[in-house]
Amino acid sequence: MPELPEVESLRRDLEATLVGRRFASIDVRLPKQVVTPTGLSVADLAGKRIERLWRRAKFLIFDLSDGLALVFHLRLAGQLVHRSADGQTMAEGGHPVPAFGAPLPHRSTHVTFHFDDGSVLYLTDIRQFGRVWILPESGVQPLLDQAKLGPEPLDPEFTLEAFRERIVRRQKMPLKPALLDQKLVGGIGNIYADEIIFESRLTPATRVGDLDEAALARLHAAIQTVLSFAVREGVAEILNGKASATRDFPRVHGRKDQPCPTCGTSIVKIQFAGRGTYYCPSCQPIQQPAGV
Numbered sequence: 001m002p003e004l005p006e007v008e009s010l011r012r013d014l015e016a017t018l019v020g021r022r023f024a025s026i027d028v029r030l031p032k033q034v035v036t037p038t039g040l041s042v043a044d045l046a047g048k049r050i051e052r053l054w055r056r057a058k059f060l061i062f063d064l065s066d067g068l069a070l071v072f073h074l075r076l077a078g079q080l081v082h083r084s085a086d087g088q089t090m091a092e093g094g095h096p097v098p099a100f101g102a103p104l105p106h107r108s109t110h111v112t113f114h115f116d117d118g119s120v121l122y123l124t125d126i127r128q129f130g131r132v133w134i135l136p137e138s139g140v141q142p143l144l145d146q147a148k149l150g151p152e153p154l155d156p157e158f159t160l161e162a163f164r165e166r167i168v169r170r171q172k173m174p175l176k177p178a179l180l181d182q183k184l185v186g187g188i189g190n191i192y193a194d195e196i197i198f199e200s201r202l203t204p205a206t207r208v209g210d211l212d213e214a215a216l217a218r219l220h221a222a223i224q225t226v227l228s229f230a231v232r233e234g235v236a237e238i239l240n241g242k243a244s245a246t247r248d249f250p251r252v253h254g255r256k257d258q259p260c261p262t263c264g265t266s267i268v269k270i271q272f273a274g275r276g277t278y279y280c281p282s283c284q285p286i287q288q289p290a291g292v
Contacts, residue, residue, distance in 0.1 A: 195250050
């Protein structure tokens, strides 16, 4: 699933190529992926100008002229690719299937946005769980409020004190499912949860209630360090469950049987709380609680 770093990197790239463009037409091959709760339709997008792109957790928002907005959530396998009139890729991101650079439209390209300069934005989704909402601008915040999202982990307001106040409400939860709860912190998914837990020298099964002040501080710092690194240096490249062999990041996720970058012990993959989970059994000795 595209997580905060993937969506933020995509936002930055699309901002450079799409702001100022006007919609010429929209083709919808899979109607369920376009949600119109207030009665607007794709026809209402014609001629609208993209004014601004912003992100909230894993949601990508386009502010449009005349008080309209588009809200994208790529869910498990959504991908957005912006190509010029002559077919050159200008921006791309999200799930890596189909492979970036592959011919488009793909058989799973379900929504295509055409712009006034002849460029095209493709929404491709092999799992069909992604959604794009067409809303009045006033409807964006209520939609986000429904998701009950936690704070943005890269914002200055995400202090240790603010994090402590939220996480202490989850005393009995193991650490990994706590981090995956979007109500705790917005935007963390399975890949970066593993990386954050490894960085903080904790375990996926560590109970929140067992975190002392030093561990809590390490965890808070790791959230910001890992996510900032991914946005700045490049997101995790995972294909078919395996991390890219040409990069050192991610350090544990997708690296089953590869040496831990800290101690050299082979990385282990387990199913934990219903999710494929990677950790170092030496740096992160784990004891799985009963019932997890």
